Amino acid sequence: MHFTSETSSDxxxxxxxxxxxxxxxxWSPASGTTGAPLLLSGHAGGMHKKAPGLLAGALHxxxxxxxxxxxxxxxxxxxxxxxxxxxxxxEAIHAALAADxxxxxxxxxxxxxxxxRAVPEWQAALDALQALPEIxxxxxxxxxxxxxxxxxxxxxxxxxxxxxxLSLGGVFVDDALIEAARKVTVPVEYRIPWDDENMxxxxxxxxxxxxxxxxxxxxxxxxxxxxxxxxxxxxxxRFFARHLGGVAETVSY
Amino acid sequence: MHFTSETSSDxxxxxxxxxxxxxxxxWSPASGTTGAPLLLSGHAGGMHKKAPGLLAGALHxxxxxxxxxxxxxxxxxxxxxxxxxxxxxxEAIHAALAADxxxxxxxxxxxxxxxxRAVPEWQAALDALQALPEIxxxxxxxxxxxxxxxxxxxxxxxxxxxxxxLSLGGVFVDDALIEAARKVTVPVEYRIPWDDENMxxxxxxxxxxxxxxxxxxxxxxxxxxxxxxxxxxxxxxRFFARHLGGVAETVSY
Numbered sequence: 389m390h391f392t393s394e395t396s397s398d399x400x401x402x403x404x405x406x407x408x409x410x411x412x413x414x415w416s417p418a419s420g421t422t423g424a425p426l427l428l429s430g431h432a433g434g435m436h437k438k439a440p441g442l443l444a445g446a447l448h449x450x451x452x453x454x455x456x457x458x459x460x461x462x463x464x465x466x467x468x469x470x471x472x473x474x475x476x477x478x479e480a481i482h483a484a485l486a487a488d489x490x491x492x493x494x495x496x497x498x499x500x501x502x503x504x505r506a507v508p509e510w511q512a513a514l515d516a517l518q519a520l521p522e523i524x525x526x527x528x529x530x531x532x533x534x535x536x537x538x539x540x541x542x543x544x545x546x547x548x549x550x551x552x553x554l555s556l557g558g559v560f561v562d563d564a565l566i567e568a569a570r571k572v573t574v575p576v577e578y579r580i581p582w583d584d585e586n587m588x589x590x591x592x593x594x595x596x597x598x599x600x601x602x603x604x605x606x607x608x609x610x611x612x613x614x615x616x617x618x619x620x621x622x623x624x625x626r627f628f629a630r631h632l633g634g635v636a637e638t639v640s641y
Numbered sequence: 642m643h644f645t646s647e648t649s650s651d652x653x654x655x656x657x658x659x660x661x662x663x664x665x666x667x668w669s670p671a672s673g674t675t676g677a678p679l680l681l682s683g684h685a686g687g688m689h690k691k692a693p694g695l696l697a698g699a700l701h702x703x704x705x706x707x708x709x710x711x712x713x714x715x716x717x718x719x720x721x722x723x724x725x726x727x728x729x730x731x732e733a734i735h736a737a738l739a740a741d742x743x744x745x746x747x748x749x750x751x752x753x754x755x756x757x758r759a760v761p762e763w764q765a766a767l768d769a770l771q772a773l774p775e776i777x778x779x780x781x782x783x784x785x786x787x788x789x790x791x792x793x794x795x796x797x798x799x800x801x802x803x804x805x806x807l808s809l810g811g812v813f814v815d816d817a818l819i820e821a822a823r824k825v826t827v828p829v830e831y832r833i834p835w836d837d838e839n840m841x842x843x844x845x846x847x848x849x850x851x852x853x854x855x856x857x858x859x860x861x862x863x864x865x866x867x868x869x870x871x872x873x874x875x876x877x878x879r880f881f882a883r884h885l886g887g888v889a890e891t892v893s894y
Contacts, residue, residue: 582849582859596861605870606835608849608859617858619883623876630872 389516400450407516410509411467412460413437415446416522421456425528425632426517428510428544428551429459430537432614433499434478436466441616445532449625456523460513462536463505474498492586495535496562503539510544528552528632532624535559535613539568546571553631555624558584558613561591569598577627579607579620587613603631642769653703660769663762664720665713666690668699669775674709678781678885679770681763681797681804682712683790685867686752687731689719694869698785702878709776713766715789716758727751745839748788749815756792763797781805781885785877788812788866792821799824806884808877811837811866814844822851830880832860832873840866856884 389407396402396418403414417424429446431439437459446457464470470478477498484491518525529550531541534557545551546568556578559565576599580592589608596606605627609617642660649655649671656667670677682699684692690712699710717723723731730751737744771778782803784794787810798804799821809831812818829852833845842861849859858880862870 602863603870604863606859606861608861610855610857617856619879622879626872626875 389513389519398447398451400447407513409468410460410513411437412458412513414456414458414517415450416456417450417454419454421454421522423527423633424454424456425530425628426523427455427457427628428514428529428531429457430506430510430531430533430540431459431462431465432534433462433495433502433536434465437461438466441534441614445621445624448621449628452622453625453629455625455628456527458513458517460506460509462502462540463509464502474502477501490586492560496560496565499536499539499560500562500564502536503543506540507543507547510540511548514548514550530555530628530632532628533557534616539565542568542572545574553628554578555627557616558587558592559595560587561595566595566598569595570600573600573602575603575627575631576601577605577607577624579609579616581613581615582608582610584612642766642772651700651704653700660766662721663713663766664690665711665766667709667711667770668703669709670703670707672707674707674775676780676886677707677709678783678881679776680708680710680881681767681782681784682710683759683763683784683786683793684712684715684718685787686715686748686755686789687718690714691719694787694867698874698877701874702881705875706878706882708878708881709780711766711770713759713762715755715793716762717755727755730754743839745813749813749818752789752792752813753815753817755789756796759793760796760800763793764801767801767803783808783881783885785881786810787869792818795821795825798827806881807831808880810869811840811845812848813840814848819848819851822848823853826853826855828856828880828884829854830858830860830877832862832869834866834868835861835863837865 389405391403391405393404399418401416401418405412429442431442449455449457461468464474480494481491517523530553531551532555533541538556538559541554545554553574554576558581578596581587642658644656644658646657652671654669654671658665682695684695702708702710714721717727733747734744770776783806784804785808786794791809791812794807798807806827807829811834831849834840
């Protein structure tokens with residue numbers, strides 16, 4: 389893992405890194421990170437490691453809770469070149485959107501392929517992050533994501549016991565994702581859009597039901613998958629603080 | 642409104658009161674209440690103004706957020722005599738439980754009657770509370786409740802514009818409650834049990850859909866209606882703080 393840049397702003401240190409072609413970013417509190425959890429943040433399909441919503445959530449977690457947050461570009465996303473097969477999937481999605489045809493069948497196939505490649509990449513990134521002296525092997529780890537990040541998070545949590553809690557957003561659900569969810573036993577907070585013409589409620593609820601965790605909670609919000617109310621950002625951070633531990637907090641209303 | 646007792650413990654002042662035969666209790670921070678919201682807390686059917694869950698939630702709101710919390714006994718509950726019709730309903734519920742028959746049809750009828758009587762009582766209590774110098778007419782007001790308290794809260798919010806936010810738990814839903822929900826436009830946080838043999842998911846979701854509020858959120862938790870996870874207590878308090886304002890807060894994990 390090579391750090392390629394370091395900036396500091398409003399109490400947050402942002403470091404970009406590269407690891408075997410995987411481009412990533414690490415946000416940490418300028419005041420230090422002793423014992424605070426590490427959150428891995430999986431961006432949505434078509435987005436990148438510094439997508440606006442991901443960035444806002446990361447900065448909130450760092451400044452309010454003292455967490456460290458890491459994000460990497462998914463294969464073919466952000467600063468990473470896209471291969472021909474991924475290019476075909478992306479074009480098929482755009483064509484379906486243009487033709488007003490359902491994109492779900494294409495997205496689930498594309499996401500599945502991306503997530504299967506992303507899991508070992510996240511594991512390698514996690515190895516490298518744990519080797520950093522300011523993080524170490526004992527830091528509790530959570531994963532948060534939406535759409536593609538949900539698929540990645542569920543597969544990663546099913547495969548790697550270092551993931552101790554999952555905060556998830558809306559996602560296109562297929563049988564394979566349901567099967568992955570059945571292997572997940574860590575605490576989960578899962579938020580689904582209640583009025584999304586593409587992501588139907590029933591499949592979201594079916595995924596919630598499949599999650600094998602004893603502690604799981606479903607949050608439904610009005611609107612589409614990308615209209616997550618701002619207060620859910622803090623709910624997610626508090627979910628992680630509850631399960632991973634955290635630092636003293638002062639919030640004013 | 643006559644105060645009948647006053648005790649103080651762990652930074653909370655508890656005062657019991659009586660108003661035209663309505664027995665109630667008021668919890669407030671010993672450090673004062675300047676500008677902090679007033680929460681009205683509606684107990685479940687068969688319970689009373691100091692039911693364990695209600696009390697735990699009230700103390701959390703007072704000690705962590707500086708809120709004032711008021712609860713009154715529903716008609717025929719707690720310290721209030723039960724009339725003959727209510728007695729028949731209560732006996733019918735016990736008989737149905739003993740015979741392993743569904744209680745929902747009886748409970749919805751009983752709750753409806755109790756809530757219709759409770760609404761003007763809450764309004765009278767609210768008048769009296771607002772006349773207290775430490776509360777006043779400008780204090781923002783929220784209502785929280787479960788089962789019977791949900792019916793009461795929805796009817797009260799539909800009838801009285803002083804109720805600015807509603808935090809609700811599980812409830813037996815009938816068409817009349819759906820109709821009441823359609824008149825509610827204030828922010829709502831509604832939590833439903835996901836595995837309750839008596840309160841089916843579909844009716845809970847139908848009630849959520851009927852609520853006319855632009856800002857509403859649904860939380861589903863594993864287990865029965867009375868197995869609400871402890872973290873939902875703080876979620877509810879934060880929901881009120883978000884919508885009603887509140888005081889600076891310090892929480893450690």
